[in-house]
Amino acid sequence: MSTRVFQSFLGPDIEQFLAYKRSLGRRYDVEEKSLALLDIYLLNNNIGSLAEITPTLVDEFLLSRPRSQPRSYNHLRCTLERLFSYLVDREKLSTTPLQSPPRRVRYQRTPFIFDADAARRLLSLARTLQDKGGSRDRGSTYFALFAVLYGLGLRVGEACRLRIDDVDLERQLLIIRETKFYKSRLVPFGPKVGAVLAQHRHQRQVVLAGAPSGGEPLFSLRAGRPINPCTISQVFHALVPRLELEIPPGVSPPRLHDLRHSFAVGALTRWYRQGVDPMTKLLALSTILGHVDVNSTAVYLTTTPELLEQANRRFQAFATATQEVLS
16 A cells, blocks of 8 residues: 655545556556656646646656666656556546657667576675674575575565565475565475575574564564665675676676576576476466566576577477488
8 A cells, every 4th residue: 555645636546546556466666656756746837637737748747757768768658658548447538648659678688697607606705705784694694595596586575575484494485475466476495495595594593592583584684674685786796796707798797686587597498408398387487486477487588508509409309300200
Protein backbone atom coordinates (compact mmCIF):
# COMPACT_ATOMS: atom_id res chain seq x y z
CA MET A 1 0.00 0.00 0.00
CA SER A 2 1.26 3.45 -0.90
CA THR A 3 2.42 5.72 1.94
CA ARG A 4 3.08 8.65 -0.40
CA VAL A 5 0.69 11.59 -0.31
CA PHE A 6 -0.28 12.84 -3.77
CA GLN A 7 -1.44 16.44 -3.65
CA SER A 8 -2.59 17.35 -7.17
CA PHE A 9 -6.16 16.91 -8.44
CA LEU A 10 -4.97 13.66 -10.08
CA GLY A 11 -3.81 12.25 -6.74
CA PRO A 12 -6.87 10.05 -6.03
CA ASP A 13 -6.73 8.55 -9.52
CA ILE A 14 -3.02 7.82 -9.15
CA GLU A 15 -3.69 6.11 -5.81
CA GLN A 16 -6.41 3.97 -7.37
CA PHE A 17 -4.16 3.11 -10.30
CA LEU A 18 -1.34 2.00 -8.00
CA ALA A 19 -3.74 -0.04 -5.87
CA TYR A 20 -5.08 -1.75 -8.98
CA LYS A 21 -1.62 -2.66 -10.26
CA ARG A 22 -0.54 -3.96 -6.86
CA SER A 23 -3.65 -6.09 -6.61
CA LEU A 24 -2.28 -7.88 -9.69
CA GLY A 25 0.94 -8.69 -7.87
CA ARG A 26 3.05 -5.78 -9.15
CA ARG A 27 5.32 -3.96 -6.74
CA TYR A 28 5.24 -0.62 -8.59
CA ASP A 29 7.59 1.19 -6.20
CA VAL A 30 9.64 2.83 -8.96
CA GLU A 31 6.48 3.68 -10.88
CA GLU A 32 5.08 5.35 -7.78
CA LYS A 33 8.11 7.62 -7.64
CA SER A 34 7.68 8.48 -11.33
CA LEU A 35 4.02 9.36 -10.82
CA ALA A 36 4.98 11.49 -7.82
CA LEU A 37 7.04 13.60 -10.24
CA LEU A 38 3.97 14.03 -12.43
CA ASP A 39 1.89 14.93 -9.37
CA ILE A 40 4.36 17.65 -8.34
CA TYR A 41 4.52 18.96 -11.92
CA LEU A 42 0.73 19.30 -12.11
CA LEU A 43 0.67 21.03 -8.74
CA ASN A 44 3.45 23.49 -9.58
CA ASN A 45 1.82 24.39 -12.91
CA ASN A 46 -1.64 24.88 -11.40
CA ILE A 47 -3.23 22.12 -13.49
CA GLY A 48 -6.65 21.40 -12.03
CA SER A 49 -8.51 19.15 -14.46
CA LEU A 50 -8.02 16.27 -16.89
CA ALA A 51 -9.00 18.58 -19.76
CA GLU A 52 -5.83 20.58 -19.10
CA ILE A 53 -3.60 17.52 -19.51
CA THR A 54 -2.91 17.90 -23.22
CA PRO A 55 -0.31 16.22 -25.43
CA THR A 56 1.74 19.41 -25.26
CA LEU A 57 1.66 19.40 -21.45
CA VAL A 58 2.68 15.75 -21.30
CA ASP A 59 5.59 16.40 -23.67
CA GLU A 60 6.69 19.36 -21.56
CA PHE A 61 6.62 17.20 -18.46
CA LEU A 62 8.71 14.49 -20.10
CA LEU A 63 11.23 17.06 -21.32
CA SER A 64 11.41 18.59 -17.85
CA ARG A 65 12.84 15.35 -16.50
CA PRO A 66 16.52 14.84 -17.47
CA ARG A 67 16.69 11.38 -19.01
CA SER A 68 19.91 10.92 -20.97
CA GLN A 69 19.39 7.20 -21.51
CA PRO A 70 16.53 5.98 -23.76
CA ARG A 71 15.73 3.18 -21.34
CA SER A 72 15.17 5.62 -18.45
CA TYR A 73 13.07 7.94 -20.61
CA ASN A 74 11.02 5.05 -21.97
CA HIS A 75 10.32 3.75 -18.46
CA LEU A 76 8.93 7.13 -17.41
CA ARG A 77 6.92 7.36 -20.61
CA CYS A 78 5.62 3.81 -20.19
CA THR A 79 4.43 4.58 -16.67
CA LEU A 80 2.44 7.55 -17.97
CA GLU A 81 1.07 5.43 -20.80
CA ARG A 82 -0.26 2.84 -18.37
CA LEU A 83 -1.82 5.49 -16.13
CA PHE A 84 -3.58 7.22 -19.00
CA SER A 85 -4.74 3.89 -20.47
CA TYR A 86 -6.18 3.07 -17.05
CA LEU A 87 -8.10 6.37 -17.07
CA VAL A 88 -9.33 5.76 -20.63
CA ASP A 89 -10.59 2.30 -19.68
CA ARG A 90 -12.57 3.86 -16.85
CA GLU A 91 -13.92 6.54 -19.21
CA LYS A 92 -12.31 9.40 -17.32
CA LEU A 93 -10.40 10.26 -20.49
CA SER A 94 -11.67 9.84 -24.03
CA THR A 95 -8.16 9.39 -25.46
CA THR A 96 -4.68 9.28 -24.02
CA PRO A 97 -2.81 12.60 -24.06
CA LEU A 98 0.46 10.75 -24.51
CA GLN A 99 1.33 11.02 -28.19
CA SER A 100 5.13 11.06 -28.27
CA PRO A 101 6.79 7.78 -29.35
CA PRO A 102 9.39 6.00 -27.22
CA ARG A 103 13.03 6.74 -27.85
CA ARG A 104 15.02 4.25 -29.85
CA VAL A 105 17.40 2.19 -27.75
CA ARG A 106 20.75 2.28 -29.54
CA TYR A 107 22.83 0.46 -26.96
CA GLN A 108 22.25 -2.94 -25.42
CA ARG A 109 24.55 -3.80 -22.56
CA THR A 110 26.29 -7.16 -22.84
CA PRO A 111 26.84 -8.54 -19.33
CA PHE A 112 30.09 -10.08 -18.17
CA ILE A 113 29.59 -13.80 -17.53
CA PHE A 114 31.59 -15.20 -14.63
CA ASP A 115 32.84 -18.69 -15.37
CA ALA A 116 33.67 -21.10 -12.54
CA ASP A 117 37.29 -19.90 -12.29
CA ALA A 118 36.35 -16.19 -12.11
CA ALA A 119 33.69 -16.97 -9.52
CA ARG A 120 36.17 -18.92 -7.36
CA ARG A 121 38.58 -15.98 -7.47
CA LEU A 122 35.81 -13.60 -6.42
CA LEU A 123 34.82 -15.84 -3.50
CA SER A 124 38.42 -16.31 -2.38
CA LEU A 125 39.02 -12.58 -2.44
CA ALA A 126 35.77 -11.88 -0.58
CA ARG A 127 36.86 -14.21 2.21
CA THR A 128 39.93 -12.02 2.84
CA LEU A 129 37.87 -8.88 3.58
CA GLN A 130 38.75 -7.43 6.97
CA ASP A 131 36.27 -6.21 9.57
CA LYS A 132 35.96 -2.44 9.81
CA GLY A 133 33.74 0.21 11.34
CA GLY A 134 32.23 -2.14 13.91
CA SER A 135 31.36 -4.83 11.39
CA ARG A 136 31.79 -8.50 12.28
CA ASP A 137 32.66 -11.55 10.15
CA ARG A 138 32.83 -9.36 7.07
CA GLY A 139 34.94 -11.75 4.99
CA SER A 140 32.90 -14.90 5.66
CA THR A 141 29.63 -12.99 5.23
CA TYR A 142 30.52 -11.65 1.79
CA PHE A 143 31.90 -15.06 0.82
CA ALA A 144 28.53 -16.67 1.60
CA LEU A 145 26.57 -13.82 0.05
CA PHE A 146 28.42 -13.87 -3.28
CA ALA A 147 28.22 -17.68 -3.30
CA VAL A 148 24.42 -17.48 -3.01
CA LEU A 149 24.13 -14.79 -5.70
CA TYR A 150 26.30 -16.75 -8.13
CA GLY A 151 25.18 -20.25 -7.18
CA LEU A 152 21.42 -19.63 -7.01
CA GLY A 153 20.87 -16.57 -9.22
CA LEU A 154 19.03 -14.52 -6.60
CA ARG A 155 18.35 -10.83 -7.01
CA VAL A 156 20.54 -8.90 -4.58
CA GLY A 157 17.47 -7.48 -2.83
CA GLU A 158 16.12 -10.99 -2.30
CA ALA A 159 19.39 -12.10 -0.72
CA CYS A 160 19.39 -9.07 1.58
CA ARG A 161 15.87 -9.89 2.79
CA LEU A 162 16.68 -13.52 3.64
CA ARG A 163 16.10 -14.50 7.26
CA ILE A 164 17.83 -17.30 9.14
CA ASP A 165 14.60 -19.34 9.14
CA ASP A 166 14.42 -19.04 5.33
CA VAL A 167 17.22 -21.61 5.05
CA ASP A 168 15.70 -25.10 5.10
CA LEU A 169 18.71 -27.40 5.26
CA GLU A 170 16.62 -30.54 5.65
CA ARG A 171 14.75 -30.04 2.37
CA GLN A 172 17.67 -28.13 0.77
CA LEU A 173 15.47 -25.13 -0.04
CA LEU A 174 15.64 -21.37 0.31
CA ILE A 175 12.37 -19.54 0.95
CA ILE A 176 12.39 -16.31 -1.05
CA ARG A 177 9.91 -13.76 0.23
CA GLU A 178 8.89 -10.26 -0.95
CA THR A 179 10.03 -10.88 -4.51
CA LYS A 180 9.81 -8.42 -7.37
CA PHE A 181 6.20 -9.43 -7.99
CA TYR A 182 5.14 -9.90 -4.33
CA LYS A 183 5.25 -13.69 -4.72
CA SER A 184 7.20 -16.11 -2.60
CA ARG A 185 9.05 -19.04 -4.15
CA LEU A 186 11.23 -21.96 -3.16
CA VAL A 187 14.75 -22.20 -4.58
CA PRO A 188 16.52 -25.58 -4.32
CA PHE A 189 20.24 -25.76 -3.64
CA GLY A 190 22.83 -28.49 -3.98
CA PRO A 191 25.39 -29.81 -1.50
CA LYS A 192 28.07 -27.18 -2.20
CA VAL A 193 25.80 -24.17 -1.68
CA GLY A 194 24.13 -26.09 1.14
CA ALA A 195 27.45 -26.45 2.96
CA VAL A 196 28.11 -22.71 2.61
CA LEU A 197 24.62 -21.86 3.91
CA ALA A 198 24.88 -24.31 6.80
CA GLN A 199 28.21 -22.86 7.90
CA HIS A 200 27.01 -19.28 7.59
CA ARG A 201 23.71 -19.95 9.38
CA HIS A 202 25.58 -21.63 12.24
CA GLN A 203 27.94 -18.64 12.41
CA ARG A 204 24.99 -16.24 12.62
CA GLN A 205 23.35 -18.32 15.36
CA VAL A 206 26.57 -18.26 17.38
CA VAL A 207 26.66 -14.45 17.11
CA LEU A 208 23.03 -14.31 18.24
CA ALA A 209 23.50 -16.81 21.09
CA GLY A 210 20.78 -16.41 23.70
CA ALA A 211 18.57 -14.26 21.49
CA PRO A 212 15.72 -15.33 19.18
CA SER A 213 17.41 -15.88 15.84
CA GLY A 214 14.84 -17.20 13.36
CA GLY A 215 13.67 -13.82 12.13
CA GLU A 216 17.10 -12.22 12.11
CA PRO A 217 18.74 -11.32 8.78
CA LEU A 218 20.82 -14.10 7.28
CA PHE A 219 23.36 -11.57 5.97
CA SER A 220 24.20 -8.92 8.54
CA LEU A 221 27.39 -7.20 9.66
CA ARG A 222 26.20 -5.21 12.65
CA ALA A 223 23.27 -4.58 15.00
CA GLY A 224 21.01 -7.15 13.39
CA ARG A 225 20.49 -5.02 10.29
CA PRO A 226 20.53 -6.62 6.84
CA ILE A 227 23.30 -5.47 4.52
CA ASN A 228 22.14 -2.74 2.17
CA PRO A 229 22.18 -3.72 -1.55
CA CYS A 230 24.13 -0.56 -2.37
CA THR A 231 26.83 -1.54 0.13
CA ILE A 232 27.11 -4.97 -1.46
CA SER A 233 27.48 -3.37 -4.89
CA GLN A 234 30.22 -1.06 -3.62
CA VAL A 235 32.16 -3.96 -2.14
CA PHE A 236 31.76 -5.96 -5.35
CA HIS A 237 33.06 -3.11 -7.51
CA ALA A 238 35.99 -2.61 -5.15
CA LEU A 239 36.96 -6.27 -5.56
CA VAL A 240 36.57 -6.51 -9.35
CA PRO A 241 39.83 -4.71 -10.31
CA ARG A 242 41.76 -7.12 -8.07
CA LEU A 243 40.38 -10.11 -9.97
CA GLU A 244 42.31 -9.11 -13.12
CA LEU A 245 39.54 -10.38 -15.36
CA GLU A 246 39.86 -10.49 -19.13
CA ILE A 247 36.85 -8.63 -20.48
CA PRO A 248 36.02 -9.67 -24.07
CA PRO A 249 35.54 -6.93 -26.69
CA GLY A 250 32.02 -5.51 -26.62
CA VAL A 251 31.33 -6.80 -23.10
CA SER A 252 30.61 -4.32 -20.32
CA PRO A 253 32.68 -4.21 -17.13
CA PRO A 254 31.33 -6.58 -14.46
CA ARG A 255 28.53 -5.43 -12.21
CA LEU A 256 26.82 -7.20 -9.31
CA HIS A 257 23.73 -8.22 -11.31
CA ASP A 258 26.00 -10.11 -13.72
CA LEU A 259 26.24 -12.88 -11.11
CA ARG A 260 22.55 -13.56 -11.79
CA HIS A 261 23.20 -13.62 -15.54
CA SER A 262 26.12 -15.99 -14.90
CA PHE A 263 23.89 -18.40 -12.99
CA ALA A 264 21.42 -18.60 -15.89
CA VAL A 265 24.11 -19.07 -18.54
CA GLY A 266 25.91 -21.60 -16.34
CA ALA A 267 22.72 -23.66 -15.97
CA LEU A 268 22.17 -23.67 -19.73
CA THR A 269 25.79 -24.66 -20.39
CA ARG A 270 25.59 -27.56 -17.92
CA TRP A 271 22.44 -28.89 -19.57
CA TYR A 272 24.10 -28.85 -22.98
CA ARG A 273 27.16 -30.58 -21.51
CA GLN A 274 24.96 -33.25 -19.89
CA GLY A 275 23.05 -33.87 -23.12
CA VAL A 276 19.81 -32.44 -21.72
CA ASP A 277 17.49 -30.54 -24.05
CA PRO A 278 17.53 -26.98 -22.60
CA MET A 279 14.03 -26.30 -23.95
CA THR A 280 12.64 -28.84 -21.46
CA LYS A 281 14.29 -26.98 -18.58
CA LEU A 282 13.60 -23.32 -19.36
CA LEU A 283 10.34 -23.23 -17.41
CA ALA A 284 12.10 -24.60 -14.33
CA LEU A 285 14.89 -22.04 -14.74
CA SER A 286 12.32 -19.28 -15.12
CA THR A 287 10.62 -20.40 -11.89
CA ILE A 288 13.91 -20.50 -9.96
CA LEU A 289 14.78 -17.00 -11.16
CA GLY A 290 11.34 -15.73 -10.13
CA HIS A 291 10.25 -14.64 -13.60
CA VAL A 292 6.61 -14.39 -14.63
CA ASP A 293 7.33 -15.98 -18.03
CA VAL A 294 10.09 -17.64 -20.04
CA ASN A 295 10.55 -14.53 -22.22
CA SER A 296 11.95 -12.68 -19.20
CA THR A 297 14.43 -15.50 -18.65
CA ALA A 298 15.63 -15.31 -22.25
CA VAL A 299 17.13 -11.87 -21.51
CA TYR A 300 19.61 -13.55 -19.17
CA LEU A 301 20.83 -16.15 -21.65
CA THR A 302 23.90 -14.36 -22.99
CA THR A 303 25.95 -16.28 -25.55
CA THR A 304 29.43 -17.31 -24.41
CA PRO A 305 32.17 -19.26 -26.27
CA GLU A 306 31.59 -22.34 -24.10
CA LEU A 307 27.83 -22.15 -24.57
CA LEU A 308 28.31 -21.92 -28.35
CA GLU A 309 30.68 -24.88 -28.27
CA GLN A 310 28.22 -27.02 -26.31
CA ALA A 311 25.32 -26.01 -28.55
CA ASN A 312 27.39 -26.79 -31.64
CA ARG A 313 28.26 -30.24 -30.30
CA ARG A 314 24.60 -30.94 -29.68
CA PHE A 315 23.71 -29.83 -33.20
CA GLN A 316 26.47 -31.95 -34.74
CA ALA A 317 25.25 -35.01 -32.84
CA PHE A 318 21.71 -34.33 -34.02
CA ALA A 319 22.84 -33.78 -37.62
CA THR A 320 24.93 -36.98 -37.63
CA ALA A 321 22.04 -39.04 -36.27
CA THR A 322 19.66 -37.53 -38.83
CA GLN A 323 22.06 -38.24 -41.70
CA GLU A 324 22.41 -41.88 -40.60
CA VAL A 325 18.63 -42.28 -40.60
CA LEU A 326 18.25 -40.73 -44.06
CA SER A 327 21.18 -42.57 -45.67
